Amino acid sequence: MTQPLSARPFHLRWTLTVTAAEAAGFLAPAVVGAATADLPWYGALPALLAAGAVEGAVLGWAQAAVLRRALPALRGTRWVMLTAVAAVVAYLLGTAIGLGATGPGWAAIVVAAVCGPLLLLSIGGAQWLELRHHVARAATWIPATAVAWLLALAAFLLLATPLWHEGQRVGVSVAIGAGAGVVMAFVQAVLTGWWLLRLLSQGRRPRRRQPVPTG
Template identity: 45%
Template sequence: MSTTLTTVRKSWFAWVTAGEFTGFLAPALAGALTSSAPLLVLAGIVEGVILGAAQCLVLRRTFHSFDAPRWIGVTALAAGFAWAVAMLAVDNADRLNTLPLPAVVVLAAISGSGVLLSLGTGQWLVLRHHVRNASGWIWANALAWGAGLVAFAAVTTPLWQPGQPTVVITLIGALGGLVMAATMAAVTGFALTRLVER
């Protein structure tokens, strides 16, 4: 890999990890303070705006005439969509428990696929004007976010316990968010440099 691509990858990892971590603090704090689905979706949109802006700091140096406002917009919409789907699942948990297991599995597969593919698909609409075979970005994002969510759960699940103070809940969520952000940034950074290299 050339020095330029190595620089892109390192810069992407640093900025995207910082951006996603900072952005994720909005829904982490909102979730610790309230169970309001609309507020959590709004916090998710804020997360998307911050993540998209951090990514644009690298992308605008990598591609000429990069459409930063559109990238930030589709990233924010995709993040809001992901949080909306998650809130629908949480708010309808009792109803879902009454369905047969095969139906629940199908619904989970459809909604999970939609969430994992939404961000990459939205960003592909912008990226396809700058690289060939940009559709790989969709799958790279699905893999990155899937790995990031697994990492988040691996960190937070054993630490979160009933009855913890809000500060502790928020700090655990922030730690999980940092691990998730770094995981996602590493995978998408690798994918970005491969697309640029081609």
């Protein structure tokens, strides 16, 4: 069953823990992205997907660590695995969007229109598979995390894009990405924590009654 929780301490714990974990986990794709910038996409992709798995696993572990205080029955290992797989899918979709942008205008629009929403929904959709067993209205976690990641990625791009330039040293590129990654991590942590608190305040999802044998 869900445990009583105080809103402000829970949100603060979630925000600090998840921000730190996502910022740390994002260092993996930041380093890989800078180190493989001169490689063709198919040469960089395996390393990028592996780095995405690391980022997702670290993020999922931190989220589960906080969430299990309120939902002791949450399967932490499953939550971590789902988040890691979703992160890999998100990076794969992001690569597809990047490749589409190099093609004809209509292709870029079509690829972005298809892959963009799927990318934003990937983390929340994967985590819903576990969360639905523990809270009511768990499906709202999917669009809520999508909005959180949309705003977080927008913050990242607004900060990092003007500072990145061709010919930069790898260390400089990584530092820019890491700094913008902290802001990205904070934005998504604050917003997802706020919505998660709303879900937890509504209590656990009632279990279905098992049919009573007759005869």
